[in-house]
Every structure is written in structure tokens, then in C-alpha cells.
Amino acid sequence: MFTWFRNVGQTVGSLTASLYITLRYFVQTYRRRPFTKSFEYPEQPVPVKPRYRGFHRFDLTACIGCDKCARACPVDCIYIEKEKAVAPAKGFVVTGFAIDYTKCMFCSLCVDPCPADCIFMGSTYDISGYTRDGCIVDFAKLPLTVAWGQDTLNPTAVMESKRVSLPVWTKAV
Numbered sequence: 027m028f029t030w031f032r033n034v035g036q037t038v039g040s041l042t043a044s045l046y047i048t049l050r051y052f053v054q055t056y057r058r059r060p061f062t063k064s065f066e067y068p069e070q071p072v073p074v075k076p077r078y079r080g081f082h083r084f085d086l087t088a089c090i091g092c093d094k095c096a097r098a099c100p101v102d103c104i105y106i107e108k109e110k111a112v113a114p115a116k117g118f119v120v121t122g123f124a125i126d127y128t129k130c131m132f133c134s135l136c137v138d139p140c141p142a143d144c145i146f147m148g149s150t151y152d153i154s155g156y157t158r159d160g161c162i163v164d165f166a167k168l169p170l171t172v173a174w175g176q177d178t179l180n181p182t183a184v185m186e187s188k189r190v191s192l193p194v195w196t197k198a199v
């Protein structure tokens with residue numbers, strides 16, 4: 027008998043709690059201002075949290091072409107092209123660093139293994155394009171300010187980078 031009363035009490039308690047939550051959010055929808063009142067997007071960028079995982083920021087001048095980021099990527103969407111550096115310089119010259127954003131899931135697993143701290147998740151969220159080809163971004167061909175996240179990674183910058191055959195900025199030897 028006691029168990030029966032306890033079960034009824036728990037059921038009534040959880041039902042009341044869930045109805046209270048539903049009611050609270052129902053009332054909030056009437057109090058909340060529309061999104062366009064809070065943010066004047068696209069005229070003004072929408073603020074993002076510091077740990078937001080947007081399109082990458084990449085520094086070609088620091089990259090040593092070690093492939094660790096590409097190996098860590100669970101969907102294999104980082105494509106690195108490199109050449110042996112001309113002596114007396116050592117290591118590699120990275121000539122291409124493309125990320126296929128039709129596959130990338132913004133998991134950030136490519137960031138942690140980087141020994142040179144040259145790839146990060148950026149705060150850009152508003153890239154769009156008319157073709158799938160426009161979703162493949164070669165960071166080695168972008169202007170430094172765009173690749174490093176100081177300028178918008180917009181479709182125009184991406185299309186312009188596809189006309190460039192050599193890296194627009196390389197590590198000084």
C-alpha cells in the first residue's frame with residue numbers, strides 16, 4: 027500500500043514539474059524579443075561565444091606540414107600538399123592546405139595535435155556558396171588576413187583563392 031502511494035506521489039510530482047517547465051517556456055516565448063531585434067544580421071555580425079567552433083583559422087607561415095591534423099580528422103577532409111624545402115632550409119614548404127567543408131563536422135579534433143599551434147577553430151559562421159567546389163577552402167591560397175580570421179571568409183574570397191596557383195604567403199627561409 028505504501029509503495030502504491032509513493033508511486034502516485036512520484037508520478038504527480040514529476041508531472042507537475044514537467045508541466046511547470048512547459049508553462050515557463052510557453053510564457054517566455056511571449057516575453058522574448060524577435061531575433062532580428064537583438065541582432066542586426068547580416069549588417070552587424072552575431073556575437074559568438076569564445077569557444078565557438080566556426081570555420082578554421084590557419085597560419086601557413088607556422089605550419090610545418092607534419093600531417094598530424096589530417097591524420098586526426100575523423101572524416102579525412104584536410105588535404106595537405108607540400109614540397110621539400112630547398113637547401114639550406116629544412117623540412118617542407120606547404121603549398122596547399124584545403125579543407126572540404128562539405129565533410130567537416132567542426133569537431134575540433136584537428137586542432138589539439140598541431141605541434142605548431144597554427145590551426146584553430148575560428149568564429150566565422152557565415153560562409154555560403156552556390157557550388158560544392160566553393161565549399162573546399164584552400165587556406166594556403168587565401169590572403170593572410172582571411173585565413174587567420176581577421177577578415178570574413180566570404181564566398182568571394184574563396185572563389186578568388188581558386189584562381190591563385192601558388193601560396194600567397196610562405197614561410198621566410
Ligand code: SF4
Pocket residue numbers: 098099100101102103104125129130131132133134135136137
Ligand atoms: S573540425 Fe573535425 S572534421 Fe573538421 S577538419 Fe577538423 S578534425 Fe576534420
Ligand code: SF4
Pocket residue numbers: 088089090091092093094095096106139140141142143144145
Ligand atoms: S598539425 Fe599543424 S603543423 Fe602539422 S600540418 Fe597540421 S596545421 Fe600544419
